[in-house]
Amino acid sequence: MLAVEDLTAGYGPVTALDGVSFTAARGQITAVLGANGAGKTTLLRTISGLVRPSRGSVRLGEHDLTTVAAERMARLGLAHVPEGRGVITELTVEENLRLGRLVRLRRVGAGDLDRAYALFPALAQRRRQSAHVLSGGERQMLVIARALMAEPTVLLLDEPSLGLAPRIVVQIFDLLASLVADDGLTVVLVEQNARSALSIADRGVVLNLGRLVVSDTAAALAGDEQLRHAYLGF
Template sequence: MLSVRDLTAGYGAVTALDGVSFDAAEGEITAVLGANGAGKSTLLRTISGLVRPSRGSVTLAGLDLGTVPVEGMAAVGLAHVPEGRGVITELTVEENLRLGALGRGGRVGAADLERAYSLFPILAQRYRASAHVLSGGERQMLVIARALLARPRVLLLDEPSLGLAPRIVVQIFELVQTLVRADGLTVVLVEQNARSALSIANRGVVLNLGRVVVSDEAAALAGNERLRHAYLGF
């Protein structure tokens, strides 16, 4: 579904990605792992067009994303949930959700909202509440639900567990698995918590200083003790 080839990008004189290549198969979770500064977030930002590469390509179901403007990514089936739980605090929960459909140029129907609320029951309870009163976990759920309103084929998730209580992390990871199984969604998951990410992923890509160290099935990466100690911290 998503193919990254020889992707090189950076910020000024700093190269953050150096020839990164991997594939994310349809209906699977691909975990992108590595230490701070490995280039994980830059990879997602480059895939979604927020950073333009100096070399390489990204294709989504055969479409060259290099030809798509940033504001057109949602319309072609790509949704990006950046690190930081960026809700618009002045709006209500439901108003935040409705923004998710703008990129695909569609109206939000009752079925769209019912689907979001069935996946995230806490949001249904607080749909009229201002987003600024939500907890960190609730905000993370809201930004994921908002991205799903765009009806993506590929979802880029950047550090969804950051700063959250373990039980909330479990809920979010279980939800990601549900979306993949039920909807055939393709997920590229950037995570510092490598152990948890590999437990739900089909494949993993390990980055170090902007380069791919290894790309393999998640179970193989989790079982490689030398690799885990050297790059994944467990």
């Protein structure tokens, strides 16, 4: 279980995140929703150690992650897929995937690559090509596949649907739902596309101007018309 307590962070004098607390249960998808500038991305960046919190704590199981550096998070089972598809375009598709598994102590053969290609057949055809040639949807698949190579227990996903065709979004969300169901992965999903996110999430957290507005089950959030109009835009 990922537990965030009173998390506060900012950039210089600007407070982007103000006393946010929530928990993401194991084997569930927790959607983080809110308008632009609500603090969603900062929340993920603070959890994964890219931004230092000025107050509050982040715990994963019995580990206190609050002061852990970003480069150690992957070893502790936390994977963060940042916004804007962090494919390293100078590397090939397969090199990107290999990069994902380097943190694992147990050396494995090509088995895990095969698993990634089975999940994302589109990547298998392009394994030797530069990641530069991938489409937006393929890039999103690659970064998710790369994050999974480390066999994380928690996956932080920042706007995976951004700029993708609805058909591709459905495909990616279906895959997420099956990963959670099959492997007990814990997912924290940041989305502007609140309707789609709530359709696969178990719980939702709504942020506004850096503060937590409400935290409830996805069904309750989707059913609250006032809240939807005020913060979720649908």
